[in-house]
Amino acid sequence: MNKNKLNVWHIFSLLLLVFDLLFIVYPLFNVLKNSIIIDHQFSLAHFVRFFGDSYYLDTLINSLKVAFVVTLTSLFFGILLAYANTIYELKGSLFLQIVTILCSMSAPFVGAYSWILLLGRGGAITTFLKDVLNVAAPSIYGFGGIVLVMTTKLFPLVYLYVSGALKGIDQSLMEAAENLQCTGFKRFTKVVLPLCMPSILAVALMVFLRAMADFGTPVLIGEGYRTFSVEIYKQYIGEGGMDHGFAAAISIIAIMITAVIFFTQKAVSKRFSFKMDSMHPIQKQKAEGLFGVLLHVYSYLVVAISFMPQLYIIYTSFRNVSKSGNTFVAGYSLNNYKAFLARMGQAVPTTLLIGVVTLALTLVIAVLTAYLIVRRNNKINSALDTLSMIPYIVPGSVVGISMVMGFSTGPLVLTGTMAIMIIAIAIRRMPYTIRSSVATLQQIPLTVEEAAESLGCSKFKTFIKITVPMMMRGIISGAIVSWITILTELSSSIILYSSKTTTLTLSTYIFVSRGTLGPAAASASILTLFTTVSLLLFFKLTKSSDLAL
Amino acid sequence: MEVNIRINHALKKYGDNVVIPDLSLDIKPGEFFTLLGPSGCGKTTLLRMIAGFNSIEGGDFYFNDTRINDMEPSKRNIGMVFQNYAIFPHMSVRKNVEFGLVNKKKPKDQIKTISEKYMKLMHIDEYADRMPSQLSGGQQQRVALARALAIEPDVLLMDEPLSNLDAKLRVEMRQVIKEVQQEVGITTVYVTHDQEEAMAVSDRIAVFKSGVIQQIGTPHQLYQRPQNTFVAFFIGRSNLLDGKLVHEGGKTFVVFNNGFRQEMTNIVDCEDQEVKISVRPEEFVMSDDGTGISGVVEQTTFLGISTNYFIRTDHGERVEVNEESQVGKSLQKGDRVCLKVKAHKINVFNKEGSASLVVKEV
Numbered sequence: 001m002n003k004n005k006l007n008v009w010h011i012f013s014l015l016l017l018v019f020d021l022l023f024i025v026y027p028l029f030n031v032l033k034n035s036i037i038i039d040h041q042f043s044l045a046h047f048v049r050f051f052g053d054s055y056y057l058d059t060l061i062n063s064l065k066v067a068f069v070v071t072l073t074s075l076f077f078g079i080l081l082a083y084a085n086t087i088y089e090l091k092g093s094l095f096l097q098i099v100t101i102l103c104s105m106s107a108p109f110v111g112a113y114s115w116i117l118l119l120g121r122g123g124a125i126t127t128f129l130k131d132v133l134n135v136a137a138p139s140i141y142g143f144g145g146i147v148l149v150m151t152t153k154l155f156p157l158v159y160l161y162v163s164g165a166l167k168g169i170d171q172s173l174m175e176a177a178e179n180l181q182c183t184g185f186k187r188f189t190k191v192v193l194p195l196c197m198p199s200i201l202a203v204a205l206m207v208f209l210r211a212m213a214d215f216g217t218p219v220l221i222g223e224g225y226r227t228f229s230v231e232i233y234k235q236y237i238g239e240g241g242m243d244h245g246f247a248a249a250i251s252i253i254a255i256m257i258t259a260v261i262f263f264t265q266k267a268v269s270k271r272f273s274f275k276m277d278s279m280h281p282i283q284k285q286k287a288e289g290l291f292g293v294l295l296h297v298y299s300y301l302v303v304a305i306s307f308m309p310q311l312y313i314i315y316t317s318f319r320n321v322s323k324s325g326n327t328f329v330a331g332y333s334l335n336n337y338k339a340f341l342a343r344m345g346q347a348v349p350t351t352l353l354i355g356v357v358t359l360a361l362t363l364v365i366a367v368l369t370a371y372l373i374v375r376r377n378n379k380i381n382s383a384l385d386t387l388s389m390i391p392y393i394v395p396g397s398v399v400g401i402s403m404v405m406g407f408s409t410g411p412l413v414l415t416g417t418m419a420i421m422i423i424a425i426a427i428r429r430m431p432y433t434i435r436s437s438v439a440t441l442q443q444i445p446l447t448v449e450e451a452a453e454s455l456g457c458s459k460f461k462t463f464i465k466i467t468v469p470m471m472m473r474g475i476i477s478g479a480i481v482s483w484i485t486i487l488t489e490l491s492s493s494i495i496l497y498s499s500k501t502t503t504l505t506l507s508t509y510i511f512v513s514r515g516t517l518g519p520a521a522a523s524a525s526i527l528t529l530f531t532t533v534s535l536l537l538f539f540k541l542t543k544s545s546d547l548a549l
Numbered sequence: 550m551e552v553n554i555r556i557n558h559a560l561k562k563y564g565d566n567v568v569i570p571d572l573s574l575d576i577k578p579g580e581f582f583t584l585l586g587p588s589g590c591g592k593t594t595l596l597r598m599i600a601g602f603n604s605i606e607g608g609d610f611y612f613n614d615t616r617i618n619d620m621e622p623s624k625r626n627i628g629m630v631f632q633n634y635a636i637f638p639h640m641s642v643r644k645n646v647e648f649g650l651v652n653k654k655k656p657k658d659q660i661k662t663i664s665e666k667y668m669k670l671m672h673i674d675e676y677a678d679r680m681p682s683q684l685s686g687g688q689q690q691r692v693a694l695a696r697a698l699a700i701e702p703d704v705l706l707m708d709e710p711l712s713n714l715d716a717k718l719r720v721e722m723r724q725v726i727k728e729v730q731q732e733v734g735i736t737t738v739y740v741t742h743d744q745e746e747a748m749a750v751s752d753r754i755a756v757f758k759s760g761v762i763q764q765i766g767t768p769h770q771l772y773q774r775p776q777n778t779f780v781a782f783f784i785g786r787s788n789l790l791d792g793k794l795v796h797e798g799g800k801t802f803v804v805f806n807n808g809f810r811q812e813m814t815n816i817v818d819c820e821d822q823e824v825k826i827s828v829r830p831e832e833f834v835m836s837d838d839g840t841g842i843s844g845v846v847e848q849t850t851f852l853g854i855s856t857n858y859f860i861r862t863d864h865g866e867r868v869e870v871n872e873e874s875q876v877g878k879s880l881q882k883g884d885r886v887c888l889k890v891k892a893h894k895i896n897v898f899n900k901e902g903s904a905s906l907v908v909k910e911v
Contacts, residue, residue, distance in 0.1 A: 451635035453623045
């Protein structure tokens with residue numbers, strides 16, 4: 001074969017490389033430039049200001065604190081639920097699984113908002129406690145509230161990862177442990193947990209990075225507790241003085257910190273990598289006696305607390321609100337929905353349009369990149385592999401800022417367009433979809449493609465007729481997660497949106513931040529309806545209840 | 550059209566690691582040719598070079614007079630059967646078999662008749678509309694073969710096609726493969742590490758070691774006249790004994806370690822020298838007259854049709870002897886025996902074991 005011949009794959013490699021360089025590297029380079037160039041001169045003044053002022057430094061420490069604690073609590077609740085629902089026969093096991101997944105799929109701040117309605121000043125539970133029992137409810141604002149809300153949203157990720165790992169453990173390993181007199185809790189810590197360690201480490205990183213970069217939750221519920229992602233936004237939007245250079249500097253610091261965490265995790269997980277062939281998955285045990293009751297109580301309680309906010313939002317969406325729009329009054333109606341549709345009705349088609357286009361773009365990029373990485377490895381494609389992982393460690397708000405800094409002036413102006421939002425969200429999603437496509441592709445034996453070639457199929461035709469259909473299952477289960485994350489994207493689009501590109505998530509956020517309760521609840525409910533219906537449809541069509549994150 | 554495959558000075562490298570240094574082959578039209586060798590010997594690599602899935606670092610590959618080095622795999626018109634079958638899991642049996650014909654843009658009615666013909670030939674026509682996941686391993690293998698043959702390829706390449714099947718099915722399928730190959734009359738290159746399988750199906754076999762062909766020959770030639778000790782050991786079982794080759798009074802003898810002399814009539818013209826004598830278990834004879842290689846029975850295994858003995862010679866060598874079972878008791882552990890050899894069957898090699906000193910009959 002003539003290796004120097006330019007074929008269709010070389011063209012795809014180059015196109016993807018241009019895409020990555022243009023929309024990932026170039027914008028970030030602009031952020032870096034903005035952070036160290038002041039009035040055309042090199043200066044570290046922004047960094048000196050950040051580290052010299054505890055006001056700013058605190059935001060970073062706060063974010064790290066939140067991320068650390070949320071990771072621990074999510075691991076605790078997630079692992080325990082996964083263990084309960086995978087090793088033991090729980091009643092309504094499938095129901096628990098689906099509701100857990102639904103918890104993780106809500107828009108990031110809907111939970112926060114709902115908790116405020118329940119436990120905030122004038123919240124339903126707060127009022128109830130004060131009026132009826134005459135006790136003060138614990139404050140939902142600040143550190144505790146952030147941790148609570150993020151945990152209820154992020155523990156399902158841990159649950160999904162760890163239950164996947166548990167299903168990969170061979171029954172004979174459990175029996176061998178028992179045979180060697182290692183049972184019960186000891187078996188859990190000595191055998192089960194270590195076997196899940198690769199998955200636990202992987203999901204711990206994911207939870208940490210998401211908790212650290214989350215914007216919606218702290219901005220609503222944090223009040224005096226300031227985190228860096230909110231600070232970047234404030235500096236950028238200009239609450240208390242617009243300072244793009246300073247926002248860029250905070251972004252660079254944030255990326256460096258997440259990069260350190262990312263590489264530390266990689267180094268640690270190398271020590272825990274092993275292969276396991278599971279021929280006989282674990283058989284569920286009966287949960288009997290008091291232990292069984294405790295398992296059920298725990299599982300249902302965790303899931304109920306996490307899911308309650310979504311239900312409560314839907315409930316309030318039917319309640320009547322006062323003329324001013326900031327208190328609920330007696331009676332139920334569809335008025336909130338009417339108000340929402342009148343003011344922001346355009347958000348529904350906009351969301352669907354942005355969602356579909358972004359999903360298509362993400363999938364095409366992911367499948368092509370994965371194919372090039374796995375099947376046509378060369379220097380350019382290895383570079384694609386590395387480049388496409390960059391967004392994994394870049395917080396969403398930084399992606400947003402980088403896009404503005406890259407494309408508001410110069411040869412390519414995209415700010416305010418739908419394209420810039422689509423590209424930003426697609427880039428945010430790329431690391432996940434590419435990783436899952438790579439994993440899918442690695443499981444497909446190369447010989448199947450070779451068979452097609454030997455039967456007279458050209459390389460590109462083989463890709464379309466054989467490779468893509470065989471990857472389809474993996475692609476679809478990755479696509480559903482992408483679809484929902486795209487619908488609920490806030491941290492980058494809050495910086496990039498214009499009146500024409502207001503999605504449901506953004507409209508909900510806008511109503512919430514204006515304090516207009518009714519349309520906010522209606523908007524959030526429609527969003528919840530979208531994500532729930534998408535998921536249930538997916539489960540129905542694929543006849544499975546597993547997701548590939 | 551029957552196609553001959555010629556390979557001249559093939560070279561295969563992965564980086565600086567030379568897998569096949571310099572290999573030439575001439576496979577006759579319609580021949581069932583097998584590449585046999587231990588794992589990692591380069592046999593699959595060579596097959597994949599013929600198929601076009603491995604790059605060729607040097608040398609020329611020809612199908613008849615067409616040089617195929619730079620031809621895309623999809624243009625070589627080869628039928629290939631893979632170790633893991635490589636059936637397209639998202640297509641029915643019929644779609645799998647039709648796949649190559651559709652790519653060739655044959656007319657619809659032809660696609661139907663040709664695929665029907667090969668599904669019938671492989672006895673899978675009754676499963677035509679099933680999905681591959683509903684088929685057993687043996688049935689999937691039949692689909693793979695039908696699919697490869699349906700494009701009426703110039704050559705058929707098979708890469709360890711039976712190694713994923715159980716023992717009984719393996720024997721059954723190799724018979725099927727051989728019969729189908731003879732019926733279709735297509736030039737076939739077959740890769741396996743199983744010498745028994747190779748012997749059963751092949752017209753000729755090339756025995757590989759470290760990317761170098763040790764011997765090319767018919768199953769008969771390889772078994773009866775191996776060209777070096779590697780082949781003698783790889784094909785069938787052999788005992789290797791030290792000895793000397795001496796010429797005396799116009800006669801040639803091999804002298805075993807204990808001094809037992811066996812006259813030989815088929816030794817090539819050569820000097821007296823130290824030699825390796827390769828004796829297969831069935832080439833020993835228990836001697837009655839007390840002469841020969843003496844030893845003690847260490848183990849007896851009664852196999853029904855024959856009886857296998859391990860015998861420790863007085864010189865300390867352990868040899869395996871196979872004898873037709875006798876009525877009554879076999880020899881027992883500790884019994885003393887004397888062994889002679891069937892002179893026309895044994896093989897004599899130089900001291901290094903790299904060359905045979907026996908005249909090639911054919």
